[in-house]
Amino acid sequence: MASPTACSAAQSHSWKAAFSSVLAGCALVACPAFAEDTAPQTMPTAESPTPTTQSSTTDASKKKITISILYVKQDRQDEELPLSMLDLPSADDGIAGAKLGIADDNTTGRFLNQTFKLDVLNGNADDLIKGATEKIGAGDSFIIADMEPDALLKLSDALKDKHALIFNVGNPDDRLREEDCRANVLHIAPTRSMLADALAQYLVWKRWPNWLLIYGPTPEDKLLADAYRRSAKKFGGKIVQELEFKQNTGSRRADGGYEQIQQQIPSFLQNAKDHDVVIVADEKRLFADYFPFRTWVPRPIAGSAGLTASSWHPALEFWGGTQFQHRFRKLNSRMMRDIDYDAWVATRVVGEAATRKHAGDFDTLRDLIKSPGFEVAAFKGVATSFRSWNGQLREPLIIGTPKLPVSVSPQPGFLHQTSVLDTLGYDKPETKCKAYTQ
Structure with a gap:
């Protein structure tokens, strides 16, 4: 997908004629990036391409640039299946999100003589590290990683002296951004603290x-x-009681399973203290969906x-999201999930940097991506950017059913001295990350 920077550059440079086809298709491809930003003050303003003469721009565009992005996906075959069949993971x-991102990068890239391609590796941690090392030697310097925390740290340490930048899309661990942060890792996936803060803000706003x-x-x-405990303290919520859910709900897919659940959940909550909301912390979604409409007293579940709070929602239509959802569904024959969105953002980060710099070399793109002024449009209504103290993407989060x-x-009402997006998660004064320059 073409970035706002690519559209503005095409309109401002003297080679408008050569880009007439881009402008003619702007309504279908490039303009949604502008449409995301609903107010002038939220438009990306950082680091537009440096104006060049017509001859130098033409010479740059003649040089063929190929940028390879590697997706590494760790096998997790031993994980339990989610509670609902609607949540069964796709292979x-x-x-799928990275593929859409590559297609969007190439939409702009073909007018700048840039080609983006995606390589994919699946396997255990050791195999992925070995394969990634070999791929870096072949030019795959940008890596999208869907890995468990320790495996991600092992990968980043193995590649610390190589031309490699890793985008974490698969893990919400705060420690990966804090005490165990790595300078060669940027984090697209929101942290647990960001997700909890996003939900807590809404509950407090609702009183x-x-x-x-x-x-x-x-x-x-x-x-x-x-x-959630941290968020309650941070925003003025009160956890009136805590309960650990340990009960065996039997065979959840067997006949009669619902009858056991229908009796167990109310009994589990019968003596709970008075409360406004039930917050369930079940990261793998193994039991949380048992709670709606089965509580002892009628209370909302969150x-x-x-x-829930998430980086994306499959029904989001704001800020140009409708055509974005349609393009994903047309390409993949299913709805977009959080991790698809996060992977798409990772590929767009690389594509945006390449568009701005009209370059493909690793050092140039990495330095721009990690610079304070770098921003990328991401169908969120505001430009997203990376926190300078721990490499986490700052972005709005969706609260939804x-x-x-x-x-x-x-x-509304949750203020910050520099960016309201930094009210979600660990702020700069709180960070324990030492790998980033603060």
Whole structure:
């Protein structure tokens, strides 16, 4: 997809005639990036291409540039299936979003003599590290990683002395951005703290401050529960009680399974303290969807079921999102998921940098991407950018039910001295990351 920078450059340079076809197709391809930004103050303003003479621009455009992006996806075959069959993972989760991003990059790239291609590796952590090292030698310097935390750290350490920049799209661990941060890793996926803050802001804005927190038995569930505790303290919510959900709900797909659940959930909550909302911390979605409409008293469910926070929503239509959703569905014959969106953003980051610099060499693109002024449009109403202190993408997050978006955080009234987007997650004064220049 063409970036706002590419559209503005085509309109301002003297080679308008050569770009007439771009402008004619702007309504279909490039303009949605402008349409995302609903107010002038939210338009990307950072680092437009340096004006050049007609001859130098023409010479640059004649040089063929090929940029390869590598997607590494760790096998997780031992993971339990999600509770709902609607949530069964697709084999191309994430990869599908990267493919759309490559197509969008090439839409602009073909007018600048730039070609983008995607390579994909699947396997265990060791195989991915070996394969990525070989691919870097062949020119795949930009890596989109869907890996578990320790595997991602192992990959980043193996590549620290190489021409490689890793985009984390598969893991929300805050420690990867904080005490275990790496200078060669940028994070597209939102953290648990960002997701919890986004939901907490909405609940506080609604004046539902009293929360019953239910968390599961896995380490990820406990980390997510910690994020909600932090958010409650940060924004003035109150966790009136905490309960750990350990009950065995039987064979969830067997006849009669619903009867066990229908009895267990109300009994589990029968003696809970009075509360406004039930927040369920179940990162792998193994039990959270049991809670809506089964509580002892009628209360809304939020967190991992009911009202959730996410980087994307498959029904989002704001800011040009409708045509974006249609293009993804046409290409992949399914709806876009969070990880697809995150992978798309990663490819667009590389494409945006290449468009601005009219270049393809790794050092030039990496330096621009990590510079304070770099921004990229991402169908969020504002330009997104990376935090200079830990490499996390700052972006609005969607609050929604399974079928429709409900709101977008940050919420009105939650202020920040530099960017309201930094009210979500760990701010600069709180960071424990030492790998980034602060």
